[in-house]
Amino acid sequence: MIKAIIAYDGSNYAGWQKQTNALGIQEVFERALQKIHGEFCEVVASGRTDAKVHARGQVIHFQERPDIHPTQYKRALNGLLPLDIRVQSCVLVDHDFHARFSATGKRYDYICTLNKDDPFSFRYKTVLMQPVDLEKMKKGALLLKGTHDFTSYSSCKIDPRKPRTKTIHSIEIQEKDGDIRFSFVGTGFLRYQVRMMVGTLLALGQSKIEVEDVQKILDRKDKHACRFNAPPQGLYLMEVYYG
Amino acid sequence: MIKAIIAYDGSNYAGWQKQTNALGIQEVFERALQKIHGEFCEVVASGRTDAKVHARGQVIHFQERPDIHPTQYKRALNGLLPLDIRVQSCVLVDHDFHARFSATGKRYDYICTLNKDDPFSFRYKTVLMQPVDLEKMKKGALLLKGTHDFTSYSSCKIDPRKPRTKTIHSIEIQEKDGDIRFSFVGTGFLRYQVRMMVGTLLALGQSKIEVEDVQKILDRKDKHACRFNAPPQGLYLMEVYYG
Missing domain, CATH: 3.30.70.580 (Pseudouridine synthase I, catalytic domain, N-terminal subdomain)
Structure with missing residues (x-):
């Protein structure tokens, strides 16, 4: 293979x-x-x-x-x-290697920018119209870290055969030169999960919601619970882990 | 205005x-x-x-x-x-300001990359398929610096009313992380002039021509003299100078 x-x-x-x-x-x-x-x-x-x-x-x-x-x-x-x-x-690689079934984890990055005047960003970064509170977002991210049923932070059809519990090993949020990079490492992610988590953390950073709302949304385990979804162009599949 | x-x-x-x-x-x-x-x-x-x-x-x-x-x-x-x-x-600004006629100089940058495997470059950098000799290109650039009739490094229609003599104040060539950036500052540039100068310097850097050919092309003052023209996506108008 x-x-x-x-x-x-x-x-x-x-x-x-x-x-x-x-x-x-x-x-x-x-x-x-x-x-x-x-x-x-x-x-x-x-x-x-x-x-x-x-x-x-x-x-x-x-x-x-x-x-x-x-x-x-x-x-x-x-x-x-x-x-x-x-x-x-x-x-x-060995014949039994399978890109999907052999994967043990993934890293996704999401890039936002506060630089509204850069014409080269629009395909690659999500332009933020308001500043964000990084410390607040980091507090919210701590609530998402760990093993949870992420149904609320997804919008897939509910398929009872597929586990909706995933483990997020780490969430890093860093600002550099006006760009904000989120980095998620986990066992796997549900459809739209990274974008919905980023959308929620940005809403928190812009004081549209409070830190406890991140937890409340998670606890509902309802795919209609989260109304934030960051746009696709900021999302990058960075690495897939095996073994 | x-x-x-x-x-x-x-x-x-x-x-x-x-x-x-x-x-x-x-x-x-x-x-x-x-x-x-x-x-x-x-x-x-x-x-x-x-x-x-x-x-x-x-x-x-x-x-x-x-x-x-x-x-x-x-x-x-x-x-x-x-x-x-x-x-x-x-x-x-004053009513007599004119974006074109008041300009006293311009800076153009041209970006190439040796990284052939980056899918994000193709709109913004010219991908080089062979390495280039930076020192050779810098020697060639010295021949282009100064005041010259740049007819050979242009492909405009010859318009006798328009001066074809321009002054290039500086040409810098720098490599960083596999990207090569050319930076040209001058009083003005003829159509395709920067791309044809870059194309020629790259040909020199890849040993397709010799240093003295840069001078020979310049001396011919013939718009058919130069057969190198770097592609448009690497070119950036960086700054226009006034007064």
Whole structure:
């Protein structure tokens, strides 16, 4: 099996997943791989990313061809892929490696900026119209850290077969040169979870809600409990952990 | 007269100038201003920028309306303009100020990168497929510094009324984290001049030509003499100088 780390600018895509009426990154990748293999080969990612969401360290796997050396894949794929999807590395791994099922954790970053006058931000950062209280946001983040049922901070359909309890190992919030970067490391995240947590922490930082509301929302375990959802362009899948 | 400094991401535009069958930044700006003024008002820039070229410090002027305070323009314009065009500042200046004719100099930067695997570069940096010899490029740059007839490093139509002699005060070339930044300060630049100078210096840095070829091309004073033209997405109009 080939395990590849890929990075992409999600601006022009409808997310990772193949879709019938919009272009997903998966489809673009599978087309490039098909040119190399001469036949279709499914590509499986560690998880979906939504439309306009970026990745610096998405992990995928696909079945290698015996006549192609693993080290040839990176150059061949980058020669065929558009410039906003780049393979960072390709390695041969055990046949039972699975990009999604073998993953033990993920890191997502979310970038906001207080610089309203930068025309280069809009695809890559969420522009904040009001200043935020960093210390308040850090207090709110402490409540989200740990193992919780994150139903409230998600908006997926409730699927009783899928666990809604996840563990967040760490949440860091740092400000540098007017940019605010949130960094979440955890066992896994529900759909929209990072964006809804960021949206809630920003609402807290802008005094639209209080610290205890972060806990109240969490406790409700209701997918309608949270009305904050930060926009997709600030979100980056940074790393997927295995083993 | 209002003098405004504006920045833009040129990726989605056919350049500054209004065009019949493509969208120029000027047109977008004049539409926004028309909404504020209630009538059309021409906007004049320090000079054109070509399709996909960016600006961090383009200067424009337009006739103010007596009922609008100069400080109100920035907020009003940024509220109406798309996010890839941002007003940095607006000040009231003398009525004889002219963004183009009053300009005494300009600074252009050009950014290349050796990082082929970054999916976020392609709109903002020119990706180099081979390493470059910085010291060689600096030697070549010394030949371009000073006052010269730059006909060879331009591809405009020859207009005998327009002087083709320009003075370049400084050319800096710096490498940082795999990015190479060229910085040109001069009295003014002919069309494509910066991109053709960068293209030539990169060819020199990649040993496609020799240092003396930079001089030979310059000496020919022939618009067909230079066959190198760096792509537009690496170019930034950084600053326009007055007085």
